[in-house]
Amino acid sequence: MKLFSLLLCLILLAGCEQGANNPDLQRLTKELDQTLQEAHQFFEGATSTGNELATKEVEKLFTFEYRVEELDSSLSPEEMQEQLQALGQERWECFHAEPQAKSLRFFCKRRPKTYLRYIPKLL
DSSP states (O other): OHHHHHHHHHHHHHTSTTGGGOHHHHHHHHHHHHHHHHHHHHHHHHHHHHHHHHHHHHHHTTOOEEEEEEEETTSOHHHHHHHHHHHHHTTOEEEEEEEOSSEEEEEEEEOOOOGGGGHHHHO
16 A cells, blocks of 8 residues: 555656656655565565475475374273274374284374365365
C-alpha cells in the first residue's frame, strides 16, 4: 500500500509544471526508489527461501524415518496390539520383529510428512 501511495504521488507531482527542481518531487522519488529496492531485496530473499523449501520437500519423497521399539514379551496379545496400533496411528509401519531375552524388538519406518505426497491424488 505504501508503494502504491508513493507511486501515485510521484505521478501526480510529475504531471505538475514545476518540474524536476521541486523538492517534494525529489523527496518522493528518493522514497520510491528506496521502497522499490527494499521490495526487490525482500522478493529476492523470498524466492531463494522458497526454492530451499521446495528442494527439502522433494527430498522427503525419497527418504524414510526409522524407529526401533521394544515391547515386553510378558504383555498379553491385546496389550501388544494396542501398542502397535498406537505406533500405526503415528504412521509407523513395523516391517521386522526380533525376539529378545524378555522382549520383542520391532523395527518400524515411515515417510516424512510432506504435502507433495498428495499431489498425484489431486490430479
